[in-house]
Amino acid sequence: MPIKNIALLGFMGCGKTTVGRLLARKLGFRFLDTDSLIEEKSGLSIPQIFERFGEKHFRKLETQVLEEVASWKKLVLSTGGGLPMKDENWKLLQEKFLTVFIEVPFETLWRRIAADPGRPLLRRYPRKDLLEKLYLERLSRYRQADVIISAGESTPEEIAEAIIDHAQADC
Ligand SMILES: Nc1ncnc2c1ncn2[C@@H]1O[C@H](COP(=O)(O)OP(=O)(O)O)[C@@H](O)[C@H]1O
Numbered sequence: 001m002p003i004k005n006i007a008l009l010g011f012m013g014c015g016k017t018t019v020g021r022l023l024a025r026k027l028g029f030r031f032l033d034t035d036s037l038i039e040e041k042s043g044l045s046i047p048q049i050f051e052r053f054g055e056k057h058f059r060k061l062e063t064q065v066l067e068e069v070a071s072w073k074k075l076v077l078s079t080g081g082g083l084p085m086k087d088e089n090w091k092l093l094q095e096k097f098l099t100v101f102i103e104v105p106f107e108t109l110w111r112r113i114a115a116d117p118g119r120p121l122l123r124r125y126p127r128k129d130l131l132e133k134l135y136l137e138r139l140s141r142y143r144q145a146d147v148i149i150s151a152g153e154s155t156p157e158e159i160a161e162a163i164i165d166h167a168q169a170d171c
């Protein structure tokens with residue numbers, strides 16, 4: 001049985017984009033990242049979209065790009081951290097992908113996120129405790145994924161290999 005399309009989920013900074021690219025290369029799959037697709041389509045960066053049109057508009061674009069690519073084959077899709085929260089997105093992810101949550105302790109996420117100016121949600125949640133609240137709110141959805149990888153201090157390479165093991169066991 002061929003390996004299903006894989007969607008990577010998790011909070012900002014958990015490594016969805018980094019691991020997704022590597023995983024796709026290892027599997028010989030196409031790599032797509034919803035944020036990059038949105039940037040390509042709109043000709044604007046994610047922070048520019050948030051600034052000019054607001055988060056609501058960004059969330060509509062997320063659903064659009066997910067719908068566009070969900071039926072493609074041999075795909076690794078790295079999602080934006082908020083994408084699985086919308087029920088219609090979650091339903092589509094569950095139908096079309098093996099969903100994989102990359103679980104990383106919040107302390108590690110905070111270290112990575114705080115060093116990166118390209119994440120507009122930091123403006124809305126400018127303090128560690130505020131962002132942690134958002135993380136905790138999202139956890140229950142992420143934990144419904146088909147596969148949970150407790151990434152700890154693992155390297156992207158190790159995480160990609162662990163996902164391949166799970167994906168092969170699944171088919
Ligand atoms: N397993 C890892 N170990 C160490 N650093 C990582 C790991 N995965 C990602 N990173 C780093 O963390 C940051 C966020 O990674 P990214 O792939 O953009 O996460 P996401 O797409 O989930 O927001 C990047 O600087 C990346 O190099």
Ligand SMILES: O=C(O)C1=C[C@@H](OP(=O)(O)O)[C@@H](O)[C@H](O)C1
Binds near residue numbers: 011012013016081
């Ligand atoms: O968590 C979120 O709501 C967001 C996560 C970002 O993607 P990453 O999770 O890849 O950083 C990006 O989609 C946008 O800044 C909003």
Ligand SMILES: [Mg+2]
Binds near residue numbers: 033078
């Ligand atoms: Mg990303």
